[in-house]
Amino acid sequence: MNDRQISYQVKFRGAIQQLITGVESKLTKSEVKVVDYYLANADHAGHSGKEIANAIQVHPSTLVRLAQKLGFRGHPELKQYLIKFASQSADASERHQHTLSQMEGSVLQSTINQEIEHLRLISSAVSQPLLDESCRLILAANKVFINGQDNTEGFAEHFSRRLNRSGIDAETVSLGRSKLAECLTASQPEDVLILIFNNTMNEMTEKLIKIARNLQLQVIGISDLSTLSVPPDVLLLRIYRGETKGTKSVSPPLVITNAIVRNLTVLAEDRVMQGLRRFEMIRALEN
Structure with missing residues (x-):
């Protein structure tokens, strides 16, 4: 796994942790199971709700309820947010180094x-x-x-x-x-x-x-x-x-x-x- 993939996963997990802050006590055991799955499998964000539900053996409606508790209309909106957050949160040091490489002299x-x-x-x-x-x-x-x-x-x-x-x-x-x-x-x-x-x-x-x-x-x-x-x-x-x-x-x-x-x-x-x-x-x- 290269540095870019690691950075993506870190950003992805950070987005999830930010979303669940303050609502952890309101999550059911099944919903916590979904959160744990996402935290451990950032690369599976592109999978459908049905595929994720089958992988962790929960009902697809669990993913819907979790998304709604986190402020989204449904699971697709939550998934879209997570993917966008991780992909757009470029590593700051990488951007900084790229900018410095364009500078010559003063x-x-x-x-x-x-x-x-x-x-x-x-x-x-x-x-x-x-x-x-x-x-x-x-x-x-x-x-x-x-x-x-x-x-x-x-x-x-x-x-x-x-x-x-x-x-x-x-x-x-x-x-x-x-x-x-x-x-x-x-x-x-x-x-x-x-x-x-x-x-x-x-x-x-x-x-x-x-x-x-x-x-x-x-x-x-x-x-x-x-x-x-x-x-x-x-x-x-x-x-x-x-x-x-x-x-x-x-x-x-x-x-x-x-x-x-x-x-x-x-x-x-x-x-x-x-x-x-x-x-x-x-x-x-x-x-």
């Missing part, structure tokens, strides 16, 4: 050079007409919903605040089922859903696009998606944030969102300036 100068390179690549993928089209969709919307996945959540929150200051009704949306439903219930056709995500079209991204399509929302994607393609009804602003293993650049998504806000001022100066004046007035009243 760390500060190397970091600046890498950021400059990432920014330079934006102009080769995102054109002014594409930026204009994104802004026109935003201006035509009654409301803008922004979703940031994984380590892009901070960008989504920052972008939402910038839009609100400019008089655009914007709100970040969570991936939690109930919270997502609550936010999108008030949406109207032609509203905009902005997805900020990394270099993979994961299952949740695809679900959000499907939901938006059913609600007749316009979808704008901001992503360092490179080789894969998005559905034709998604307007993609393609950026580059660096290699998967290394520390992701923070400049490209911030520059793109800042460019959108500034471009809105050019396309709808009166509306944006009115929003900014209103924001400043309210902030002054707070003080």
Whole structure:
């Protein structure tokens, strides 16, 4: 067994132990048996509930009850969470070493050079007409919903605040089922859903696009998606944030969102300036 496999199993077991903390006393003997099986067999996370139940001689409903006690709708959701948690929790030392290997000479100068390179690549993928089209969709919307996945959540929150200051009704949306439903219930056709995500079209991204399509929302994607393609009804602003293993650049998504806000001022100066004046007035009243 190599170091990567060991790291995966450690992360997997850590996820289980974190989930059961505080509920151990509420678990039945059969449910404890399932937990023990997972702790001892991280590689079997991909097996079906029926296969696991047969292996440890418990009824399949035991796996369902255990998942529900841990806060999931059923066993498939628990299994999906565990696999995702373990696979995405890359070993920190490995990422750190990879980042250091990209540094030559001064760390500060190397970091600046890498950021400059990432920014330079934006102009080769995102054109002014594409930026204009994104802004026109935003201006035509009654409301803008922004979703940031994984380590892009901070960008989504920052972008939402910038839009609100400019008089655009914007709100970040969570991936939690109930919270997502609550936010999108008030949406109207032609509203905009902005997805900020990394270099993979994961299952949740695809679900959000499907939901938006059913609600007749316009979808704008901001992503360092490179080789894969998005559905034709998604307007993609393609950026580059660096290699998967290394520390992701923070400049490209911030520059793109800042460019959108500034471009809105050019396309709808009166509306944006009115929003900014209103924001400043309210902030002054707070003080």
